[in-house]
Amino acid sequence: xxVVSQHPSRVICKSGxxxxxxxxxxxxxxxxxxxxxxxxxxSLMLMATSNEGSKATYEQGVEKDKFLINHASLxxxxxxxxxxxxxxxxxxxxxxxxxxxxxxxxxxxxxxTRLSIL
Amino acid sequence: xxxxxxxxxxxxxxxxxxxxxNCTSSSxxxxxxxxxxxxGEGPVLLIALYKAGELTSNGRLTAQFGIxxxxxxxxxxxxxxSDVGIYFCAGLKMNRDDxxxxxxxxxxxxxx
Numbered sequence: 001x002x003v004v005s006q007h008p009s010r011v012i013c014k015s016g017x018x019x020x021x022x023x024x025x026x027x028x029x030x031x032x033x034x035x036x037x038x039x040x041x042x043s044l045m046l047m048a049t050s051n052e053g054s055k056a057t058y059e060q061g062v063e064k065d066k067f068l069i070n071h072a073s074l075x076x077x078x079x080x081x082x083x084x085x086x087x088x089x090x091x092x093x094x095x096x097x098x099x100x101x102x103x104x105x106x107x108x109x110x111x112x113t114r115l116s117i118l
Numbered sequence: 119x120x121x122x123x124x125x126x127x128x129x130x131x132x133x134x135x136x137x138x139x140n141c142t143s144s145s146x147x148x149x150x151x152x153x154x155x156x157x158g159e160g161p162v163l164l165i166a167l168y169k170a171g172e173l174t175s176n177g178r179l180t181a182q183f184g185i186x187x188x189x190x191x192x193x194x195x196x197x198x199x200s201d202v203g204i205y206f207c208a209g210l211k212m213n214r215d216d217x218x219x220x221x222x223x224x225x226x227x228x229x230x
Contacts, residue, residue, distance in 0.1 A: 006160065034217075043206060043222045044161070093160045106151050107208075107218060109160035 002028050004096050006110025013084065014118055020080045021113045023094030029074035030096035034107060035067070038091045050077040084117045091115075124207050124221030131197055132229050139205060139224040140191040147209035150183050150190040151218065155204045164205075165192070194226075202228050 003026040011019050023033055031052050036044040048069050049057045056069035066088075068080040077096075081088055091114050095107035124141045131137060141150070149168055153161035165176050167183035167190060174181055180193045190209075194201055207221040 004160075041225075043220045046217060049217065091158075095160075106149070106163050106166045108163060109153070112158070112160045114158065 002096075002098060002108040004094065004108045004110040006094050006113055008113060009111060010114045010116075012116045012118065015085050016083055017117075018080055018082045019084055019115060020078055021092055021094070021115075023077045023079070023096065023110050025075045025096040025098075025108075028096075028098045030077075030098060031074065033071060033077040033094055033096045035069060035077075035079050036093045036095070038093060038112070044093060047079075052077075081115065084115070086117045089115055089117045122207055122209055122219050122221040124224055126224055127222065128225040128227065130227045130229055133197060133199060135197055137194040137197055137201070137226060138191060139207075140189060141207035141209070141221045142189040143209060143219075144188065145209075145211065146187040147211055147219075148187065149210035149218075150181070151208040151210075152179075152181050152190070152192045153206045153208060155206065155223075157203075161206055197226075197228055199228055202226055 005024045005026050007022045033050040035047045037047050038044050046059050047062045050069045050071040052071045052074050058064050071077040091112050093112040095109045097107050098105045122141045122143050151166050152164045155161040165174050165181040170187050171185050172183040178195045204223045204225050206223045208218045210218050
């Protein structure tokens with residue numbers, strides 16, 4: 001089945017550090033990838049939609065300059081949390097949707113990145 | 119904004135019991151998805167439904183796409199300990215909006 005790899009799985013760093021998270025579709029091409037944030041015991045909150053070769057579309061309230069997204073190829077999207085602060089600590093999850101089949105293809109998720117800012 | 123009402127929020131059952139959870143919406147969806155999330159991991163797709171009335175099984179799991187396109191249910195038969203986790207429903211809208219909408223999840227607990 002479709003496999004999405006997310007790296008790293010866990011990051012602990014000091015306040016002010018920038019952190020890059022990678023999301024790769026391993027066995028399919030993904031024109032569109034999605035970045036979510038999940039708070040404890042809550043559902044997934046969509047942060048932005050990442051389209052290969054174009055700018056990401058951010059959800060209302062998500063700072064573009066804070067959460068930089070790059071989708072340079074059909075198999076890789078990156079999320080960079082710039083100058084991270086403790087309030088950015090969270091579980092970040094990416095998902096990818098296969099290029100073929102149109103808009104109804106289900107999204108497949110990575111295993112998430114737990115970010116802890118000290 | 120768009121919302122899915124997923125119920126129940128949590129369930130406490132005995133091992134071996136059957137489980138049923140559902141999602142409803144005021145809007146029409148053309149795809150319904152059911153995911154399971156284990157602690158510290160990303161959601162894993164269980165079942166995808168693409169047609170109104172469709173009934174699909176995946177092992178002990180069965181899900182149906184409601185005829186009205188506004189609801190879906192997931193059943194788990196003969197629950198086992200590894201079924202513990204959070205189950206999310208998700209829907210894709212009719213107008214090709216690329217974003218899927220998630221329910222708030224059903225947390226399944228299995229009592230020893």
